Amino acid sequence: MIGLIQNEWMKIFKRPGTYVMIAILLIATTIFGVVLKFEQNDTNFEGTKNWEQNLKQENVALQRQMEGSRSPLEKQDFKKQITINSYRIKHHIPPETSYHLWDFVNSAAELIDVAGLFTIIISAGIVASEFTWGTIKLLLIRPIMRVKILLSKYLTILLYAIFLLVILFAYSSAIGAILFGTADHSSIYLNYNNGIVSEQSMFVHMLIYYGLNSINMIMLATMAFMISAVFRNSSLAVGLSIFLMFTGTQLTELLSLKFSWAKYILFANTDLMPYFEGTPLIEGMTLSFSVVVLFAYFLLFHFLAFYVFNKRDVAA
Structure with a gap:
């Protein structure tokens, strides 16, 4: 399995587009920091x-x-x-x-959508491209189960997503320290949950914040992976996933105003932050409910991907 993952990882980084994605993420973070720096200079703290x-x-x-x-x-x-x-x-x-390092790291979390976009692109092509280039036959003639081949591809996607998140977090921390400096005193985040306030390290809070905000990215990447495996069409996977990435939450909010069943839609459950700070999208929803719904969608996407991939005849 490790060898298969290493092979997929090498395929990703042999593409010039991978380095372009990383460069865009770094440049976007830098520009974001510079713009905020100018805005903070015009603000009197x-x-x-x-x-x-x-x-x-x-x-x-x-x-x-x-x-x-x-x-x-x-x-x-x-x-x-x-x-x-x-x-x-x-x-x-x-x-x-004053505005400092952790404030910028928090603001830079908006760029998780950019990392998500790049993860979706990789996810959408990791299976479909094998059929397009005809290399799928070379994979399947090897004495390796199809389940392992597909699983190695999905695990590689997760590693790539984590890789981009680490780059974003580390680079935004460096840019934040350079442009805004560190906090004047020990950085403490006041976490509010169910009427109770607790103190939390800013570093720990940011790790949790980035983790929770990446759930939408992971679920959409999983959906793109499923579409790629089922339909062998990377364009369809990219197009549909990106469309839902930018409109899914808004459409769900509109439906939730009139229909109670909207709480079962994927995008009503991808944002778990309100359960820790704030109020859920739909009244009556709980953390355990959202986790169960997310897990159900996760299993559904994988069932479709693995079932179709195992049954597909690629001998012709």
Whole structure:
């Protein structure tokens, strides 16, 4: 299995396009950092010795807004901010007064979609290209089970996705330190969950944040992999996956306004962050429910891919 994965990894990095993808990701991160740097230069961050009094006044205003709001989501947001402000006051943790490394790493998480786009492209072609180039016959005449061949390709996709995420995280950290500097004091993230605030290392929080935000990328890459294996068409896999990548969540949100069954749609469950910070997309949804739905889709995609790949006759 390791040998098969190494072989697939070498195939990916023999393509000039792979290095172009990595370069684009690095350039996009650099440009993003420079743009934010100019924006921060135009913003005045003023620290104050009266931050506790300011937070108390802010809580009073937020409490009034919460009482006057009719939206459950807005009330949850107001309650969250009030609770965090109260925690800061009680434990003497002043709010950040400057933009620093971890703020940029958090902002750069938006570029996970770019990494996801490149992962989808690789995923869509990793099986279909074998049929296009006719090299699938050379693979199948070897004394190796088809399941192992297909599994090695999928594991290679996961490794490539992790590789891009590590590059994004490491490079954004370096750019953030260079352009914005590190935090003035020990970086602590105040995590809000079910009305309780807890302190968390910014590094750990960013790892969790990147991990949770990559779920959509992994699921779409898996779907592209399935389409590639079933239809042997990389264009269809890329086109459909990218379309759903940018419209799936929005369409699901619209459907959720009228239909309760929208919670069973894949894109209603790919964002798990609201279960840790905020409110789920559809009322009544739970973390365990979303995990089960994601697992069901994951199994479905793989069942279709492996079943069709094993049954397909490529002798002709």
